[in-house]
Amino acid sequence: MATAESILSFDLVHDKIRSCREVPATVGLYGNFRGGERLRNAISRMMERTFMGVEVDPSHICISSGVTAVLDLFFFATCNPGDGCLIPAPYFPAFDNDMSIRNEVIPIPVQPTDTRTYIPTVHEMEEAVLAAESKGIRARMLLVTNPGNPLGTLYPEATLKELLLWAVKRGLHVLSDEIYANSKFGPSVDEFVSMEKVTKNAVMEGLLSAETAAELVHTAYGMSKDFGMNGFRVGCLHTKNKDLLEFWQNMGMFAAVSNDTQHALAIMLEDENFVDKYVKENNRRLKKSYELLTKSFEAANLRYMPACAAMFCWLDLKSLLTEPTFTAEDNLWKEILDECRIVLTPGQACHYAEPGFFRVCYASMAPASLEIACARLTGFAEKKRRKRKSRDGQLDIDTLRTNH
Amino acid sequence: MATAESILSFDLVHDKIRSCREVPATVGLYGNFRGGERLRNAISRMMERTFMGVEVDPSHICISSGVTAVLDLFFFATCNPGDGCLIPAPYFPAFDNDMSIRNEVIPIPVQPTDTRTYIPTVHEMEEAVLAAESKGIRARMLLVTNPGNPLGTLYPEATLKELLLWAVKRGLHVLSDEIYANSKFGPSVDEFVSMEKVTKNAVMEGLLSAETAAELVHTAYGMSKDFGMNGFRVGCLHTKNKDLLEFWQNMGMFAAVSNDTQHALAIMLEDENFVDKYVKENNRRLKKSYELLTKSFEAANLRYMPACAAMFCWLDLKSLLTEPTFTAEDNLWKEILDECRIVLTPGQACHYAEPGFFRVCYASMAPASLEIACARLTGFAEKKRRKRKSRDGQLDIDTLRTNH
16 A cells, blocks of 8 residues: 555546557657657646646647656756755655656755644745755755645645745745646545646736746646556656756657557547546545545544545554654554555655654555455554553553552 | 658558557556566567577566667666767767766767778777776777667677677676667678677687676667667667666666557567568568669769668768868758758768768658659769869869969
8 A cells, every 4th residue: 555556447547548549650750759749739638627727738748758757857957966855744755766866856855834734834945945055955946746645635725826936936946746636536626726827826916927937837747646557657747948848859758658658648638528537437436445444544543634635545653653753653664564464655754754654545456455454454553552551551550569 | 861760661560569459457557667577578589589699588678768768777877977988980879868968978989990891999999998098088888789870780790709808808888789680681681690699609608707798798679770669669778787687677767668558569579470570571671772772872873881781871972072071061961951851960970080971861761752862862962073073174274274
């Protein structure tokens, strides 16, 4: 349950993609290294219709082999080695590799003061920039993930606006990772607002110039999560930054997507009826699994952060730690692996400062398997509590004996 | 005629790939970032059967999105910024970008002393290493392309052996780019020997230890050229180097190939009957186009280097230069573009030291178009010669007048 992978609805995509195979003979030729026109058109239209809430110009889209490749190229283009990237914690562990392995960009986790909502504030960001500067790290980028990973929650529009205006004023690039934007199933679904929409509004209100916005605001999206297509390796960047678009025209050659896959995907996405039905059905299935998981947590008195999007649940197992340390968190992680045969993502890997939290992905297995996993996990927690109680009881008796 | 792209036989691949679409539902899931097992099996079997001449173990194969991506990752893994890579000139212009843009590896063109065969010698290599060292560049790699690009010729086995033993003794990595290994149509076809075969023989003769060979000898291959599948972005590295194989297991994520494309290709390559027929027919077509081109050159008294492989012809237009400089070469290139609407690859781009040569790719158009292109090119050359003759005549008269 540690892989950000959904198998819940791939049956629908698999059936559909089989019927999307009439690709032209030009598929064998070199294409545009920023992505073929047809897929850029189809993906733009899908993004604007389903979540972005603004017109999407296909000439602002760069397609590469997965968002991993997109981020790698993006950080290469926008940052220098040693630059810093602010990321509200807890965050997706793989970001570290994506920005640092080849580009030596330094992730700067920013801890939330409000540990009920985890919503970051400009004040925390500003503090983080200064702290980084004192270590000689120049912050160059703010990376937000909305819907959130690992939290599965949405940023309020006001927060996005505040972060955007602060970052732009600071001269920072803003990258909004919206790869879960079509996975929303909770009551607050309508609260999702894309960073492009927030930006457009800010420009209209005169709070930001269109030129600055075009230079600094970027969005990442991909087919891996909402469409369960990790294996197809298709990610994209939406940007109006002319230098970046030109860069991709050449550099895209290092991580291009097969024209064959591009055509099949384009044909699939051009069927708007399919897309709408798919998104609706996928969210119904996500919701079902999420509810199965959280009901089982509630029955076992396990605390978790309520989610409404993505495919994660942020589980609070602090009460099972032997002490409030990451060593204890790590031990608990190992116990869960050994006793339940379940792999969770520890909070420390998500750069969260308080030990005892775990990310649970509930979409990487069918509901029947999820039920078994939940039973094991809650059974483990209950056993652990009983043991502790009896040990604590034992301790109390020992204490009594010592004292008397 | 400047793009290394063959359209000659894609009709066969296009028909075939349509029937290779029964991919399993696991295609949506994350795969092995070094390439899926099925495609690694199929590609290994194809390589060993059709050109490598040694057993190929699928666990020695790394698959990424085109040889461009393969080289980018390979140089990142094996070299440090500022290291040098020896390449016998003339060579494929894009190597420069592949090694330098992201990895800052410095290409070191090594000019051939023998300008009849262009066959490099160990002496030239040694001189190049010393010259590089005097500039503070440490040679770390020898990159050979066999069959050759831009020459379309094959290295003799003795040359490969000599280069291999010299490089390994020097502690250099050896990368053999054999991406045209299934495009051979000339009388000397049987002379092709893969670097792996040469290495195996050298190990058997006790000239090289198996461990050193495993660490230092690598081969690049891809589907782009022999199968006309540039647009599918599938390249691979064959290596026995354990560190490199482990590296790819993780780093392959930055340039992975769609599982969907991988499965279709695997199904295609598993059909050995198709592969054999295809390779034979493709070589028949390459030969036909090559002969069309060279007959037209001969009829127009244009000099060229006889080729027997790949999809290029190395054309000697020295006689059309106004002077033996790269400025004159560049002017001639522009004239050919303006007057013939034909783009050639100038020798300077291939890092060849003597001005006046051009790489002609004859497979990027159908034979009917090639005939038109040849007519334009030879017509241009003849006009140019006539002009020069009459101008030279004029000059003679002027000279006479001045002298008398």
